[in-house]
Amino acid sequence: MPAISRPEQAPSASPATLPIRKHKFPTPKLRVHLDDISHEGSSVFLSNIKGNEDLETQVQNVLNLLYTPDSVRPGTRSVTFVLRQYPGLAYTTGTDLDDDHKEIHINLAYLTRVKEPRHEILGVICHELVHCFQWNAEGTCNGGLIEGIADWVRLNAGLSATHWKQEAEGEWDGGYQHTGYFLEFLEQRFGKGTVRKINDGLREGKYDEKKLFSGCCGGKEVEELWKEYGHELKNKAERAAEAGEKPTATEVGKTIPTDTPPKHEDAQ
Numbered sequence: 001m002p003a004i005s006r007p008e009q010a011p012s013a014s015p016a017t018l019p020i021r022k023h024k025f026p027t028p029k030l031r032v033h034l035d036d037i038s039h040e041g042s043s044v045f046l047s048n049i050k051g052n053e054d055l056e057t058q059v060q061n062v063l064n065l066l067y068t069p070d071s072v073r074p075g076t077r078s079v080t081f082v083l084r085q086y087p088g089l090a091y092t093t094g095t096d097l098d099d100d101h102k103e104i105h106i107n108l109a110y111l112t113r114v115k116e117p118r119h120e121i122l123g124v125i126c127h128e129l130v131h132c133f134q135w136n137a138e139g140t141c142n143g144g145l146i147e148g149i150a151d152w153v154r155l156n157a158g159l160s161a162t163h164w165k166q167e168a169e170g171e172w173d174g175g176y177q178h179t180g181y182f183l184e185f186l187e188q189r190f191g192k193g194t195v196r197k198i199n200d201g202l203r204e205g206k207y208d209e210k211k212l213f214s215g216c217c218g219g220k221e222v223e224e225l226w227k228e229y230g231h232e233l234k235n236k237a238e239r240a241a242e243a244g245e246k247p248t249a250t251e252v253g254k255t256i257p258t259d260t261p262p263k264h265e266d267a268q
């Protein structure tokens, strides 16, 4: 299996080492539906993504970061990449007939606009694949946490986007990398496997925020942890300023959603 590509200017907040175990999980059937082969976006996708290696690699990254070989996993049996033109970027949905068959829709026009196509497309694929395999508290999970877990996996797969910034403005569940970096803070604070436990805590029953976070994060409430995270970022910025470094850690980053909400019920 080839190494995944690394960004040349990886954000400093990325984990120093990638904690991806190398267990080989069963891979679902991976299919592609190319709506318009003559579209420039089709060429961008096909010339940057090696179908027989990259997709499988990202599936294994997602499964290794969210599960151990003994974990109970969703019964996803196939993932179809649907490359077509629509207003949006990418989203994941179950098929109408059977939710074990997922579809990842990617907008062909968006593919023509990406600056570092291979890195960005792999990142989007990684994020969307998380939605194919994560638990969601029977559909009741906080959407910000769902999106945060997806970008936490993307971050740990070495595929963070160059515009991502770590920041603690607003609420903990703002979603995407905003929540993803917070989850990485929890992973470092409470130990490797913390986010895996959070995902497993979404396996059965309805979303219970208090129970979920206190069970995975030393009995604490998520709001308390978010404040701790804010203090940590502030301290980090002050240390960086003292050292004469540019305080990038507290720059307010723009959260750019990866997904367009699907028309029907499935996770975004």
Ligand SMILES: [Zn+2]
Residues within 6 Å of the ligand: 127, 128, 131, 147, 150, 258, 259, 268
């Ligand atoms: Zn998403």
